[in-house]
Amino acid sequence: MDDFCVFVVLGVNELPRKLISVDESLQRSIAMPPNVRQAVLFSHGRWREHTGVTVEMTDLEGGTITLGKLTPNHKCLLWDCWEGAIRRGVSTLTVKMEGGSLGNEELQYASYDELQNSQKECTKGAAPLPVLEARGKRKRGQDVKETLNKDQENVCPNSCLSDRSTPRRRVRGASRGGHTRLVAQNDSPAHMCTPEKHKTRGKQARTQTQTVSLGRPSSRWGQTLCPVDTQTAILIGGQGSRMQFCKDPMWKLCTEDMSWVAAETLAEGPTPEGRIGHTATFDPESKRIYVFGGSKNKKWFNDVHILDTQSWRWTMVEAQGKVPPLAYHSCSLFRGELFVFGGVFPRPHPEPDGCSDSLYIFNPVLAIWYQPIVNGDRPAPRSGHSACVLQGKIFMFGGWDTPVCFNDMHALDLGLMEFSAVRTSGTGPSPRSWHGCAVLSESKFLVHGGYNGNNALTDSFIFDTDTSCWTTVVNTQLSAVPRAGHSIITMVKPNTEAPTKDEEEQMSEVLPQILLVFGGGDNEGSFFSDLMTMMIDDLLD
Structure with missing residues (x-):
């Protein structure tokens, strides 16, 4: 044997x-x-x-x-x-x-x-096994209805939206969280899936699978894809068809040959519980990934998990200070601190769940949360927006606060700690949330896809922070399929030869050269596990 x-x-x-x-x-x-x-x-x-x-x-x-x-x-x-x-x-x-x-x-x-x-x-010669009483893991019992209700709590815009009407403001007790239902089953807004809609789309939903290929992640949305060096990115979390959280929550991507390696068993220590709407932020100085927030069914998170990419060990931070449970927020790294803005947070019944307009900062060295004094024109509460750091500022675009979908731009000056509305020119993106956003150069970033309350989108735009001007991107690869809840990152083109010491020292100053797009959904019940790659120079041209 x-x-x-x-x-x-x-x-x-x-x-x-x-x-x-x-x-x-x-x-x-x-x-x-x-x-x-x-x-x-x-x-x-x-x-x-x-x-x-x-x-x-x-x-x-x-x-x-x-x-x-x-x-x-x-x-x-x-x-x-x-x-x-x-x-x-x-x-x-x-x-x-x-x-x-x-x-x-x-x-x-x-x-x-x-x-x-x-x-x-x-089993020849083996003693009979004792009869054990079967028990549910989470005290949910054997009630089928309870299981169905729990699975339907997090409804993504890509799973079963048969009603394409424009979202309307909820009455008292309705969710203000926008894209994610985190309220009782009978409080279903017009733009979310009701039990009746699940019945009508049941066969279509069952045709989607969570099959995991031996060589790539399962289809999903709401995940994070975080670059950690010039040849490696880490995929964490996500939710797939039937609104089930992915059974393969963590993967490592090697960009040298664009191959995937299942990584949930590579790291030691307590791994984060499966979730969506979280953020994963890599600090190149400490070589650590910081995972914060997110949600899973009726459970909301405000925990901080750290993955040390050198020792490959998870740790959970017992931080001081207060930060509410948040999902679909933004998290930006600046000088070793995490700047968390917006997101959906739970309110007790009968008050509806709401979107935040608060800014929280996490200091990893002191393991403490604090709220800074911020002046200026603060953005309206929102979730599902994007944020990127350029030229000492955090540029925040779009987002959602039911029934409003935004396409405005705000900048937070990290030196003055002052918000300001950005006046833009050119043809910019329409209102959207759950779009992809990535820095392309020292002064430009990309916005692609997203969800406008009715449909997943395919269009792409580049914003120039020097001129405050939007430019429409014509790219058949990006516009091939509508996507929302997908991941977009940029990375330096891998060098097939071993880098010299001088090259390693200059690595942090090299501009990204490759754009990677993974996953998401199309608002028609389809989820993706494809990985698109393209040269940034082609987009800028």
Whole structure:
């Protein structure tokens, strides 16, 4: 039994059955009867280098969900029917092993009954397993309605908007959070999904999957993609089809060959809970990523998690000072401090959830939050806006505060700590939120896509801070598909040769050369996992 194998236990009264092994099959599918409400998968034997096992479930209607992944650091996986989508009828459990000659491996299929022989072989002489009482993980019980309501709390604009009418102001008790429902199910605004709309679009939603390729992240929106050096970016969080939070929340992107590596098991320490609407900000001085805020269903976050990219270890900060739970805020790094503006924050019933116009600063050295004294023309409360630092100022564009969608521009002078409205010229973007924004040069940044309350958008614009002028970008690659809730970053073009010491010292002064666009949704139920790359010079020209 030293050879590597993967076993499954279907139900609390069953014995383990062998599914795959390196000597027999590298991938296999089995039928799961409708009465199976829990499944445990675990490995046995010596793990080989670069080996991982992906576990997927497919229902009768073709919807596929990635349940998780076995790795040398996570050798056991539990699925129960109370944690995910409701399963009706017989479904298929597929196990795929990474490593070896997967390209020529034919997928094997076994019925539920055919596994009885393997059960007898691998459990011969073993004592019967004790009967355990199945328990829900989060005290949610077995109530299907409760599970559905919880899954529908965070509704993205890309999932099921069949009503394209312009959003109207909510009555008392309605959500002011804009894009995210964080109120009771019966308080559904006109532009959000109601239970009836979920029924009408149920088949379309089920056609979307959260299948994770062995080589790339699952489709999602609301994630963060954070560059950490000239060849590496880190993907964190996100939400996919059926409003389910991604089972593969963390990936590493190597821009040298544009390859993805699953990274949720690479770092030690307490990882952040799955979420959307958070921010991830990299500090090149300390080589750390700061993850702040976000939301998950009815839960809101104001925690700060730090990923040290040198030791690859997570830590959670016990900060002093007060900052409210926020989602869809902006977070900008300036001189080692994080500047957090706006976002959605929860209010207790019967007051509606609201958008913030406050500025909070986090000092990582002192581990403290504080609010500075700010003068000038402060922007209106908003969420889903963008912010970027250029020439000693934070430029903030767009955003949403139901029923208003913005396309105004404000700048915060970080020396004077003073807000000012920016008077712009040229043809600028229409009102939008959840758009992508990235710095292109010392004086220019890009705005692409977003959501205007009815549709996801495809257009792109460049703003010049020297002239305060907008320029429309004509790029067929960017305008091919409407996107909202996607990630846009810029990076220095990777050097195939090892950098010299002088090149490393000058690396921080090199302007970005490549634009990367990942993920998002199209407001029609489709989510993306594609990665677009283009040269910044082509956009500027």
